[in-house]
Amino acid sequence: MADLTTTYLGLTLKSPLVVSSCPLTYETDNLRRMEAAGAGAVVLYSLFEEQIELSEMGYSSYYGQHREELPEALRHIAQMPEYNQGAGGYLAHLYQAKRAVNMPVIASLNGYYSSGWTRYARLIEAAGADALELNIYYLATKPQITAAEVEQMYVDLVRDVRQSVRIPIAIKLNPYFSAITNVSRRLVGAGANGLVLFNRFYQPDFDIENRAIEPSLDLSTSSELRLRLRWVALLAGQVKADLAITGGVHTAVDVIKSLMAGANVAMMASALIINGIDHLATVSGDLQQWLDSHAYASVKDIQGCLSHVQIGDSAALERANYLNVLRTARSQKDS
């Protein structure tokens, strides 16, 4: 039987299948089921910067008004930097998660403004997280903000968090940078140990009858994988960081493609929301079977075999291939 063991962020994982940050990770019992079904690690749902700020503001104003009414034992709470209801709940969940499963548990912080995170990154480390994933979600809508400033903000944020914790850090990137390879290298230079490609932005929809903008959440399909495959294949070997694919991983074939591109792990959220947690067992079994039937001893035998540095043919991944595709489409139409 082929060995599914892989490494990610300096951790040894029994499988490259990782559950990505999503509501299925709210329940400790689900985490146990994920591990039993073959997950190699889990990324918990995110603690959002706004959540941290809101609960902190809420508590401070409450404390200001009610200090004298509080029992003596609770009066020191305001001095405890770790006290925070929303964030406190997250830390408690993380602590319990670590006790419930043997697989690595990766915590997730979601935001863009630096100061609140740094402190929570430290608390997350103290609560036992094996690693921290930073989902930097910033939509540059102000016309005066330049691309260079946005990139610098990301880099500064990573540097701040790196200086606060010892655990490995992964950055969940979005695909909208003009120079992904350059920004990836800068993030790694600032202390990131891994890059997660790519975040999906939830695009609000327009309700034309009510002339309203409504939130909309579409789950992914495997078609979203290609953008990730291309960029992971281009980055593998060019950045000194582990790589994870998130977005469009639904089947064992998707996992195999991700590994061949050069990913250390393939993450799943939509596929598990659609098919249930036990889908992990199906994908894991199919992956094992495929590796065995192709006489591969280990996932390491295929990792990166289609990456840019391995195939040495950048044209297949770059603009030249676009021209080939156009030419093929045209000749198909003409015949």
Ligand SMILES: Cc1cc2nc3c(=O)[nH]c(=O)nc-3n(C[C@H](O)[C@H](O)[C@H](O)COP(=O)(O)O)c2cc1C
């Ligand atoms: C319902 C839902 C909730 C999510 N919540 C988070 C979150 O809290 N933090 C985060 O970084 N990503 C979150 N994601 C994004 C997923 O982790 C994942 O990156 C994305 O869905 C792409 O993977 P998929 O194609 O396997 O769904 C969420 C996704 C879904 C579908």
